[in-house]
Amino acid sequence: MTFPSVRTGAPPAVAPPAVELQSVAKRYGSGETAVRALDGVSIAFPPGTWTAVMGPSGSGKSTLLHCAAGLDRVTEGRVVLAGRDITHASERVLTDLRRRALGFVFQNFNLVGALTAEQNVALPPRLAGVRVGRQQVRAALEDVGLGDRGRHRPRELSGGQQQRVAIARAMVTRPAVLFADEPTGALDSRSARTVLGLMRRMVDGAGQCVVMVTHDPVAAAAADAVVFLRDGRLVDRLAGASAREVADRLATLEG
Numbered sequence: 595m596t597f598p599s600v601r602t603g604a605p606p607a608v609a610p611p612a613v614e615l616q617s618v619a620k621r622y623g624s625g626e627t628a629v630r631a632l633d634g635v636s637i638a639f640p641p642g643t644w645t646a647v648m649g650p651s652g653s654g655k656s657t658l659l660h661c662a663a664g665l666d667r668v669t670e671g672r673v674v675l676a677g678r679d680i681t682h683a684s685e686r687v688l689t690d691l692r693r694r695a696l697g698f699v700f701q702n703f704n705l706v707g708a709l710t711a712e713q714n715v716a717l718p719p720r721l722a723g724v725r726v727g728r729q730q731v732r733a734a735l736e737d738v739g740l741g742d743r744g745r746h747r748p749r750e751l752s753g754g755q756q757q758r759v760a761i762a763r764a765m766v767t768r769p770a771v772l773f774a775d776e777p778t779g780a781l782d783s784r785s786a787r788t789v790l791g792l793m794r795r796m797v798d799g800a801g802q803c804v805v806m807v808t809h810d811p812v813a814a815a816a817a818d819a820v821v822f823l824r825d826g827r828l829v830d831r832l833a834g835a836s837a838r839e840v841a842d843r844l845a846t847l848e849g
């Protein structure tokens with residue numbers, strides 16, 4: 595006796611986006627001085643993908659990141675984050691969601707100077723009321739090659755090491771989405787390569803979604819795709835492009 599395959603005829607499973615912006619507009623101010631920082635942006639960031647956001651200065655990159663992460667409210671449209679419509683969510687819900695589902699990495703690392711590397715990594719889960727054991731914290735630091743620096747404070751670490759602590763901090767709770775704002779902006783090229791390699795591991799190894807704002811074509815080329823903003827609108831997308839191709843595209847937008 596044969597049984598029909600359960601796969602027969604089944605449509606392929608499509609994972610819902612980790613973050614989605616639907617027709618998002620963001621206006622700052624009002625009247626004559628109003629600035630339309632985002633103007634009808636629709637984009638989905640699937641799990642297990644890494645997208646770089648580029649564009650000329652003032653094109654809306656940071657605004658896009660802030661709206662996607664629920665750090666800033668949209669004026670029009672919808673934002674769906676980790677399966678939840680956050681467009682009108684309360685501050686309390688947003689804070690909770692950020693702590694549980696999101697990681698952040700910034701150009702200037704944003705570590706707490708008075709805390710050790712281990713304490714910095716353990717801080718976000720503690721704030722979210724999520725238990726992470728010492729072992730987990732140490733494993734996160736080992737993962738970024740800093741197993742022997744757990745007791746060091748940020749001032750005792752190089753810039754590249756501080757950014758690796760920030761990545762360990764962003765990874766320890768396995769957030770659905772990592773938002774990175776110029777993560778390699780303050781690093782030498784060797785440290786930048788290390789940080790980009792760690793982000794690649796998060797995406798390929800743990801299926802996390804990375805959304806990264808950058809001015810650096812080399813960093814952007816390490817992502818799966820690069821989207822380009824101009825005057826608050828998405829104007830182009832490149833997948834699998836070289837740093838040279840990314841730089842050329844950016845130059846035409848800036849020209």
Ligand SMILES: Nc1ncnc2c1ncn2[C@@H]1O[C@H](COP(=O)(O)OP(=O)(O)OP(=O)(O)O)[C@@H](O)[C@H]1O
Nearest residue numbers: 622623629631649650651652653654655656657658
């Ligand atoms: N809080 C604010 N109040 C008023 N205008 C703002 C505010 N934040 C951003 N803007 C304006 O919105 C537009 C987009 O700014 P945004 O910071 O998103 O650009 P960006 O692409 O990240 O720029 P950069 O590469 O220079 O950091 C700019 O014209 C900026 O002046």
